[in-house]
Amino acid sequence: MTTTPRDTPASRRARANGDGTVYQRKDSRWEAAGYVLAPGNTRKRIRVYGTTRKEALAKLTEKIAASNRGLPAPSAQGSLATYLTYWLENVAVHHLRENTHTRYTACVNRYLIPGLGKKKLSKLTAKDVRTWLNQLRTTCQCCTRRLDADRDQPRCCATGACCSKRLSPLTLAYLHSVLKSALEHAVREEEIPRNVARNVRTGTPRPRRFAPLTADEARQFLSATYDHRLHALFELALHTGLRKGELLGLRWEDLNLDTGTAAIRRTLQRTSTGGLITLPTKTRASERRIALPTRCVQSLKLRHEQQKREREAAGTAWQHSGHVFTTVQGGSIDPTNLTRAFTTLSARPASAASAFMTSGTRRPRCSWNRASNSS
Structure with missing residues (x-):
């Protein structure tokens, strides 16, 4: 048959x-x-x-x-360093935002590969991970990474006076999470039977303390910035708690000033390859519609008229982006510049409120998404 x-x-x-x-x-x-x-x-x-x-x-x-396509499959018999490099270049790069991928790469190259890179992927144990984290927790980073070598005048290990610059619990938890993510993919690809990093407990680190503005301080700040061209932005930040990227990514099409609402759909970020770009919010939960206080609606209407005057003054040099808050020529505002402006204004008395946007890297005195609301 x-x-x-x-x-x-x-x-x-x-x-x-x-x-x-x-x-x-x-x-x-x-x-x-x-x-x-x-x-x-x-x-x-x-x-x-x-x-x-x-x-x-x-x-x-x-x-x-x-x-x-020419992508070599990772081998469980290979080193963890080889697998982490493969994971960053062929997996994580397609699932993470550019800035997040940059942070992951820094964590891998600065801490994971030097500490665990020589271990074989198949033979990595929870004890190895725990020992590595404990070493990071107790070791001075100036000594380990030889930071004194890049200083004009050594002041730590090279002079015999260790500064005890140790990683914070938040940084340790972040490093642990990066390793867990990489090993989780190895499990999904059936390179290893289990994620040993999940068997290591690091505890829940306490969030950093910050000093939010009080209601009185918020009122004083808004009074001091009344004549500033970004007064509407500061008022919107203090009343709604929007993040810097959300404020700078806001477009006129997102606002309905008749009903007093705003749709939060995107965020503005600076990336190493694309420069200033507008991206969707990080998660679906971050995409939302908020009610605008009456004072914010009035400020935004004034901001709209102000932008018309700036566009007429700029003429052909105007850069149309559709954003609510822009430079005087219509370009996107760098989040770092906004931080610098906020820091400068918050340190000045009300009589010296007039300022302009400059570059810088200083951090704000209070968290943008946790600023106190003024009444």
Whole structure:
């Protein structure tokens, strides 16, 4: 009797050369195996598993497709440093915002690879992670990273007077979270059976303390900035608690001054490659509609008239962006410049409120999203 392809069991159907094999195991799971590109321009056989034939085949097809694009599959027998580099360049870069990816890269290169990079991915243990975190917690970073070498006048380890510059609990928790994210992807790709970093407890760090403006201080600040061209922005920040990026990303189309509402849909950020760009809010929860106090509505109407005058004065040099708060020529305002302006104004008496936007990197005296509301 001749057997047709339709009569052949699903686990034994022939697949095209190079597509690998798919079969059902004795434990009822489905296993798919095939060859993919490995580090060093070699090839290795990998195995993936699924509860159905379709799931196992989809996993294998994804890995083979990545291999055909020239992306080497990470090896659990390779070092953690090799895997972290692969994860940053081929996985995280597609799922993180540019600024977040930059921070992750700094964490990996500055702390993770020097501390754990030589460990094999498959042999990394919770004890290794805990020991690494404890060393970071107790070691002076000036000594470890040799910061004195970049100073004109050494003042720490090079002079025998350690400054005990240690990482904060918040930084340690962030480093731990970056490692957990990387290892979680290794688990999903079935490179390792479990995420050992999840078995290490770092505790919940206390948030940084800050001194928000009191109601009286907020009133004094608004009085001092009444003649400032960004007075409407400061008033909106103090009454609604919007973040800097949300304020600077606000467009006139987001406002309905007749009903007194604003739709928060985007944020303005500076990135290393794109410069000042407008992005959607980080999460769906951050996308919201807020009610505007009457004072803010009046300030925004005045701001609209002010912007018309600035556009007429700029003439052909005007940069139309649609933003509510711009430079005098219509360009986007750098968040760092806004921070500098706020810091400068908050330190001046009311009689010296007139100021202009300049560059700088100083931090504001109070958190933008936690500023006290003035009545």
